Amino acid sequence: MRIERRQAAAAGIGSGTALLVVTGLNFSGGYYALAAGIIGAVVVIAATGALVLGDRPSFPALLVAVALLVLGAWSALSVAWGGIPDTSWRFLGLTLTAAAALILGSSLGAHAGAIVRGVLGGIALHALIVLVTVGSGSAAADWFQVRQLEGPVGYHNGEGTICALGVPLALWVAASRSRWARAAGAAAAVLFLAVTLLTQSRGSMAAIALAAVVQVAVTRRARLAALAVALGLAAVALFSALQAVDRALVDGRPLDDPAFSRYVALAFGLAAVLAVLSLPAFPPVRLRRRTALTLMGAGGALAAVAVAVLAVLLLSRVDNLRDRLTAEPNSTLQVAGGDTRLSSLSPTGRVELWKVAARMTREKPLTGSGTGSFPRRWSLERSNKDFYVLQPHSLELETLSELGLIGFGALAAVIAGVAWCALAGVRRDRAIGACVAAALAAFFLVVSVDWIHVFAGLTVPALLIAGAVSGFRPARLPSTPRTLGYTVAMLLALAILAGPAMAQRELEKARAQAASSPDRAWTTAATARSWNRWSPDVVRFQGLLAEQAGRFRLAARLYHRAAELDLQPWTNTFREARALRRAGLVAQARAACRRSIASNPLEPELRRGTCEDAG
Structure with a gap:
């Protein structure tokens, strides 16, 4: 009976997690205030219930939660020296939501596998919706901008990042004992890759590569290494079909053009092939450290050769390397149809953004200029009249420039705490801990060069799995004062989100x-x-x-x-x-x-x- 109750609880937790993830992703990734508020309210209420009825969160999860609350409170206080009130308020709400996600995941840590599978299921359902919609020619016009997929999230780097986060989770399932789970995980990994390529997000593709390296390095499992290689081969095949999609978009053809359906058909075909190849069971082989390093080195060398060959093919279409380094990836005049954004090596204005953020940091190193002050400064100092942004495209530099060293200290504690959560997960269960560590590495890589942290629908899944693998402390007997304290904290958080x-x-x-x-x-x-x-x-x-x-x-x-x-x-x-x-x-x-x-x-x-x- 106890086993049945535990299985039912795991099924309920996994289903609820999947529903939360897919709903958040399909409502603009929780970017806008209403969607972010709803996501935050659900997570805060669930975290309060888990604290009252479930286990206590681990110390690493508590550290991250406290650091997030300090960061949010400092952001709110920054209104006194230049912060924008509305932006500060919304950032406080985002940090509350993120802290609640950590607490929720850790309090339900006894069901860590169910939470990770739930996040994977939500991302997989989202990817299926995207691919079926694109393949059927029924995608809304605003799903694509120039040449990249913006999707339901509304931002190509956000759409790509959530799929990059899903790849190591899918590979974890693809290396499990159940043959059908292995097939489903392998297929999901290919579909995530297909959506990421459609976004043409260079950062997300780099995140997938980093995640694969981290996961293979930590687990040293031969099956995972083979899956990573197979995924790389699938990427090559999908890229050839992506070029036709890119030409169709640049030429302004309708979204029911055959190039889209052919791309999606190829994606599902490759997913089916990898699923079938994953069905046979093989004795688990753990690579020696030297062998794993050799394989990763060989993989890196092959990747370098592939990039070099691609560069030769693409550079033959431009005058010199400088053109490719400075070509605006969305410009159809500078990057021809079929070349894709992936052929451009331009940082798309980030260097100038980072210079402005660095100047702001030097001027007010301790406190920063206040939350939301960067876009005002950018409007004054930008050199491109057509380049408008609201963030410096780096969470670290945004924090330093707007919240100073004090805010950056809180952010550093958050990052260190998340790393502690991942390390604790690896020590408890190497396989699931490695997949979460790889997913978090992918997430924080993109966060360091972009602004996806403001999407609640992207931040919550990442921190939820971080909390889940960090462990938990045994529950204490219910206490009326403690329950009242949790309730008051929940009501305060809900008021801030509302x-x-x-x-x-x-x-x-x-x-x-x-x-x-x-x-x-x-x-x-x-x-x-x-x-x-x-x-x-x-x-x-x-x-x-x-x-x-x-x-x-x-x-x-x-x-x-x-x-x-x-x-x-x-x-x-x-x-x-x-x-x-x-x-x-x-x-x-x-x-x-x-x-x-x-x-x-x-x-x-x-x-x-x-x-x-x-x-």
Whole structure:
């Protein structure tokens, strides 16, 4: 009976985890406030229940959770010296969600296998949805941007990263004892690779390679090494089909072009082949350390040769290596159809981003300039008028520039704690610990060169499995004071998560009402502002309603307030100038124009129309 209850609990935990993961991924990866709030609320409530009814979290998981809360609290405090209130609030909510995911995973650590399989199942279902949708020609137009798959997550690097995270989990299952589990794991690994290639995310492909190296190095299992090699061969075959997809996208062909269906058919075919090859059982062979290192060296050499051959083929189409190093990967003029983004070696502006972040760090090394201050500084110092970003594309540099050494210390504790969780997992169970360590290595590699950490739907799965393998401490008898303490903490966390989420919900309702009933829209927008008084989107929308109603002075005041709250204030300052001019306040309008231009000197649109006579 006890075994049956344990199996039922594992099945329920795995199913719930899979549902949470796939739902979060298919709602823009939890990027927007409403989706992030819902994901956070579910995780916080589940973590509270696990603390009350389940085991206690491990010390590594507690360390990471505390460090995350310190990081979030410091971000909130940064409003006092330049932080943007709305961004700081949302970041605090994200750190709460991440901490709850660690606690939840560790408290349910007795079912670590079920949690990891649940995360794998959620990612696999997501990948199936993506491939079937693309292969059937029914993908929405916004699923692709220029030449890369943005997918349901809405960002190609995010879409690629979650699949990169899934590859080592799939390889773990593909090396298990059950023949059908081995087949399913091998097939899933190929499908994850296929989706990642469609995103043409160079960082995600590097993350998959790193994950494979880490997993094979830690486990030293011959089957895993063979699977990694087979996955590399599958990547070569898929790349040849990807070139046709790339040409179709660059040429502007419809999304039901045969190139898409052929690519997806090849992906499923390769998945089936690898699944069949994984069915036979072989005696487990653990490679000697020297043999494993030799194989990894040989694999690295083969990869280097493949890259060199690819470079020769691609460089023959350009004048010299410098063109390939500087070619914008999304530019159809610089990178021809069929070459794919993967042929470009350009860092896509990251070096300049990192230089600006480094300058900010030198100016305020201890405290930083405040959460959300980077995009304002970037608008002032960027050299490319068409290059707009909100983050410096590196979690470490973003933390240093905006939260200083104090915030970076908390982040370092988070990273060290996650590494401790992975190491504890390897010591408890080498196979599952290695797959989680590899997945976390892939995740943090991309986080270091991109901004995917702001997607709750990507962060939660990574930290959930980190907590799950970190271990747990035996449960204590239920205590009323402890239960009340957990409940109060849960309610506080839910209140923090609710503000931005409910504000976005009410704002979306107000936008839907604006055309038919401006008065109702104004009332609904006021409700949204009561949930989050620092939301620039809500205040800007109120300004638009006031301007449409002919209340130009009120509109100007609202736009001015929105500019104070926004990551990119110049857009609202420009609107303020427009409202002031329509109110007949020409001198004030010109002053607003000058402020707008000063905050974004390279934007030519700010010197036209409303502000063409700003001087």
